[in-house]
Amino acid sequence: MFASSALLAFVLVGVSAASPLAATTFRVHELRPAVPSGFTAVGPAPPQTTLSLRLALAQGDPDGLIDALYRVSDPDSETYGQYLSKEEVESFVAPKSDTVTTVNSWLTENNLTATSLSSAGDWLSVDVPVAKANELFNTNFTLFKHIATGGETVRTLEYSLPGSLQGHVDLVHPTISFPVPVAQSAAALSKRGQAAAPSSPKLAPRDVASACSNGTIPACVQALYNIPLTPAVNKDLQLGVTGFFGNNAHYAWLETFLETYRPDMDPATNFSVVGIDGGSNDQDVPSVSEGELDIQYTVGLATDVNVTYYFIGFDNQDGDLDGFLDEANVLLGLDTPPQVLTTSYGFSESELPFSLVDKVCQAYAQLGARGTTVLYAAGDSGPDCAPDGSDKFEARFPSDCPFVTSVGGTQSFSPEEAWTGSSGGFSNYYARPAYQDTAVSAYLASAGPANAARWNTSGRAFPDIAAKADDIVVFETVFARLQGTSASSPIVASIVALLNDRLASAGRPPMGFLNPWLYKEGWQAFTDVTTGGSEVQCPGDVPVHQINATEGWDPVTGFGTPQFDKLLALLNL
Ligand SMILES: *[C@@H]1O[C@H](CO)[C@@H](O)[C@H](O)[C@H]1NC(C)=O
Ligand SMILES: *[C@@H]1O[C@H](CO)[C@@H](O)[C@H](O)[C@H]1NC(C)=O
Ligand SMILES: *[C@@H]1O[C@H](CO)[C@@H](O)[C@H](O)[C@H]1NC(C)=O
Numbered sequence: 001m002f003a004s005s006a007l008l009a010f011v012l013v014g015v016s017a018a019s020p021l022a023a024t025t026f027r028v029h030e031l032r033p034a035v036p037s038g039f040t041a042v043g044p045a046p047p048q049t050t051l052s053l054r055l056a057l058a059q060g061d062p063d064g065l066i067d068a069l070y071r072v073s074d075p076d077s078e079t080y081g082q083y084l085s086k087e088e089v090e091s092f093v094a095p096k097s098d099t100v101t102t103v104n105s106w107l108t109e110n111n112l113t114a115t116s117l118s119s120a121g122d123w124l125s126v127d128v129p130v131a132k133a134n135e136l137f138n139t140n141f142t143l144f145k146h147i148a149t150g151g152e153t154v155r156t157l158e159y160s161l162p163g164s165l166q167g168h169v170d171l172v173h174p175t176i177s178f179p180v181p182v183a184q185s186a187a188a189l190s191k192r193g194q195a196a197a198p199s200s201p202k203l204a205p206r207d208v209a210s211a212c213s214n215g216t217i218p219a220c221v222q223a224l225y226n227i228p229l230t231p232a233v234n235k236d237l238q239l240g241v242t243g244f245f246g247n248n249a250h251y252a253w254l255e256t257f258l259e260t261y262r263p264d265m266d267p268a269t270n271f272s273v274v275g276i277d278g279g280s281n282d283q284d285v286p287s288v289s290e291g292e293l294d295i296q297y298t299v300g301l302a303t304d305v306n307v308t309y310y311f312i313g314f315d316n317q318d319g320d321l322d323g324f325l326d327e328a329n330v331l332l333g334l335d336t337p338p339q340v341l342t343t344s345y346g347f348s349e350s351e352l353p354f355s356l357v358d359k360v361c362q363a364y365a366q367l368g369a370r371g372t373t374v375l376y377a378a379g380d381s382g383p384d385c386a387p388d389g390s391d392k393f394e395a396r397f398p399s400d401c402p403f404v405t406s407v408g409g410t411q412s413f414s415p416e417e418a419w420t421g422s423s424g425g426f427s428n429y430y431a432r433p434a435y436q437d438t439a440v441s442a443y444l445a446s447a448g449p450a451n452a453a454r455w456n457t458s459g460r461a462f463p464d465i466a467a468k469a470d471d472i473v474v475f476e477t478v479f480a481r482l483q484g485t486s487a488s489s490p491i492v493a494s495i496v497a498l499l500n501d502r503l504a505s506a507g508r509p510p511m512g513f514l515n516p517w518l519y520k521e522g523w524q525a526f527t528d529v530t531t532g533g534s535e536v537q538c539p540g541d542v543p544v545h546q547i548n549a550t551e552g553w554d555p556v557t558g559f560g561t562p563q564f565d566k567l568l569a570l571l572n573l
């Protein structure tokens, strides 16, 4: 659909075949023991309904890709910063030729036409009626209803692969993943009243108390983190911002925001839009804040950096991971993907099957290997509660992915403290990556037993770092004050983009995947947040449960908040 390549040879017009099913040995490939809570089965899916099924083909050398990622991201590696080209990444993730041959034969036997969804050829799409899909994967696609919203979706509780595809197809989607209604998948943003229309500050005061006296505005963030107003000069560098349908960013409101808070900038400073899955940044859609926030705190902080809004539309969207996957595949298909990508959306980890989550996480490893810093808002639900109603905490995707940098939230200033809503914790899906061992072991040794039974502390811990999340002033017909890690991630993305500009001027490669550098040495350029904590009240919690920020890394603010001047010094810039 998006990228074409030699593997478009997958598009086949089949020959008629004798029923291939007679001789087929099926083996159950994925299953869910029960209908997930919140959903109810309505009945068999109508046999003629067309399903757009995605097939993830086994990649040639996925472990090799991860090794290659660390070789370019670990500051002690001889090839640190020597990022891979598109072709080099694809040489690891493209399916092997016997996989291609086998899958092609299966398509032909079944008279199917497939489309390649990724430049590497590891994702295919086939449109088939439910009746045929049931035969192909020995399953019964069923109509399920989401009880709270009434939304209907076709899924199954188990499916099988024919013998010939076993070992060649990693998963078929959508099958056992149950989509979460989209409104809940955005990192929740809550509004705290309306800010008075500010009078234009002439130049950013460098003193935090006065810069932050009217709320978190660009001058406040610049003063807190010593971000310079100096424009970026390397026009070929890009900062990507992810947006999902409904979260349109309004050009006129950005202009008002810049006139008000960046009088030193050209108020016509703009951003580009790349639509994915039919997305278009229509201006007649009312604001739901997220898009305005993400654009105003990138264009408005990363002075003169090329900001591109990757805007995902409604096609193929039912609240599942498809938009995340499609965006990653679009970026991986580019010769030069954006050097920084910030996304303020996510899911509760256990809402999605690991098989699918891991495919998206692995795509972020590919982007890291290409030199992209992939940043995610940690989430706004504190340590969060397990959806099964137990007293366990719950991690969030994609912050649980070891190949992204997760950004938690702070509040207040002088000093900043942990924001009460900041998500953080430990993954049940991913073990702790080696780069986190020292920092996280130190936290666990000092944290005491208060939460020990509620966390799986062997998992990937998040967030990695933090930035302001409270009192964020955004223009959306009025000046509103918002809160959420949805602000923290764009703020950090702006800082990384400005660092990349300085690096490029010095003839050096961009920051890329931050974590191996961050946990080894980068943390020294961050201000440790040691007070405040996140809060949650899960069923059975009396009273509200608090996770405190501590000295050193903690699962609320990570290593703390960035200092641009210290980052420059650490990077010898
Ligand atoms: C194969 O597909 C073509 C095009 O959709 C259709 O005309 C033909 O009848 C199909 N053949 C069989 C055996 O299903
Ligand atoms: C699908 O449903 C039919 C009718 O209820 C049943 O006979 C069949 O075993 C089911 N197939 C699978 C794979 O569950
Ligand atoms: C804060 O608001 C006051 C009153 O509107 C104004 O005089 C001052 O310049 C503002 N300060 C900043 C940093 O925006």
Ligand SMILES: *[C@@H]1O[C@H](CO)[C@@H](O)[C@H](O)[C@H]1NC(C)=O
Pocket (backbone or CB within 6 Å): 251, 255, 267, 268, 269, 270, 271
């Ligand atoms: C920014 O770009 C959009 C889309 O091209 C355009 O409609 C808008 O007028 C531009 N804004 C400014 C301030 O130039």
Ligand SMILES: *[C@@H]1O[C@H](CO)[C@@H](O)[C@H](O)[C@H]1NC(C)=O
Pocket (backbone or CB within 6 Å): 235, 238, 272, 306, 307, 308
């Ligand atoms: C910014 O980057 C996008 C994507 O590469 C490109 O289409 C656009 O022209 C660039 N904008 C500017 C002002 O250079």
Ligand SMILES: *[C@@H]1O[C@H](CO)[C@@H](O)[C@H](O)[C@H]1NC(C)=O
Pocket (backbone or CB within 6 Å): 427, 428, 429, 430, 431, 432, 456, 458, 459, 460
């Ligand atoms: C705890 O995390 C590990 C990964 O570190 C995982 O293998 C294990 O299944 C998790 N335990 C539970 C109960 O989810």
Ligand SMILES: *[C@@H]1O[C@H](CO)[C@@H](O)[C@H](O)[C@H]1NC(C)=O
Pocket (backbone or CB within 6 Å): 450, 533, 546, 547, 548
């Ligand atoms: C967190 O800090 C508060 C205030 O200092 C304290 O009362 C509480 O016991 C701490 N909670 C934990 C789990 O350490």
